[in-house]
Amino acid sequence: MPHLKTAPRLAAPVAVLALALTACGGGDDADATGPASPGVSAAPSRAASGGDLATGESATGKVAEGPGEVTYEVVARKVEVGTEAEAAKAVADAADAEGRVLAVAHVEYTHKGGPALTEGSDVHDGTTVFADGQRGGVLVGGASDDAPGCEDPYDVRSWKQGESHVFCETYLVPADATSVEVHWEERDGEPYVWRYSRR
Template sequence: MPHHKTAPRLAAPVAVLALVLTACGGGDEADAKSPASPEVSVSPSRAVSGGDLATGESATGKVAEGPGEVTYDVVAQKVEVGTEAEAAKAVADAADTEGRVPAVAHIRYTHRSGPALTEGSAVHHGTAVFADGQRGGVLIGAPDDAPGCEDPYDVRSWKQGDSHVFCETYLIPADATSVEVHWEEKDGEPYVWKYSRK
């Protein structure tokens, strides 16, 4: 499945200034920032169909991979929001980002069952960032290996129990009051983690 990138192209790497985002539905922010571990049996709960999820709550879904269907646990750990100045520096034409800021979603994916992968995964293709209910624009060329993130195209070997954190960078309105991370299986309903900006 292709990963659609529709926003302006990067001219320089994005430097993201983290702002505090509080997830709706409660939960401990520290839990969302803790390092990923192959042992995820301590996950608070797992949603079994699309819908709204609380902080730390994981979704479980299937993805058709090269060697066969793989079941993943997916959890949005946090979102870091940058500034308008950073957005302007990240593209060739600053006018393309007027009134918008970069939002970087950190999502942990854990291989729960299915064949081991040796050619990477398509699991991150189902991820998007929304602001105030509207889909943001993908920031083309944003570094996939920002601090705390792995480049999904560098992860080749992936077996049951392994977890990886991939990041998605989108441009959202600077005055947005809420940010959502969406992830969905092919032809499925999206799982949604909601954050409010305070």
């Protein structure tokens, strides 16, 4: 099973491990070049319905937005996993983060069809982070939009077809988890899953 490689995240006040991700599974046709690089994908294929996706593979789905239904292409770019000490500082009561670390999922959304948006988007509402098959605890006010490469979805007021934005979600997951998953789903749909191993 492919594994994660670590690299320092420079912008964090406490050392954070930026984990490049490679998807679990995949056959002989899977990308064998190693960990995925943020923002780099060579003509990824698109899944037709919910299910497991490989590194760089994107999903296409529809979201009901204010001005009408919008089609998005979605791909998980990376997850940054922090330390237990950082998690303790990020919550009001350090006991709530005992044995847990922060996992920040960077997900890129591309407007592929439908009306232009002028008052924000709900596409990121379908994103969650799991660890070892269990949903993590969402960190409200996790300030993940302040991390390098992350945008605040509420600041995106104009979004036209062909444009992409990267929104990030922060979750608390067990420090000893052996895998991390990024899920995205349309309303009432099956989730698309990017699954990664940790060593």
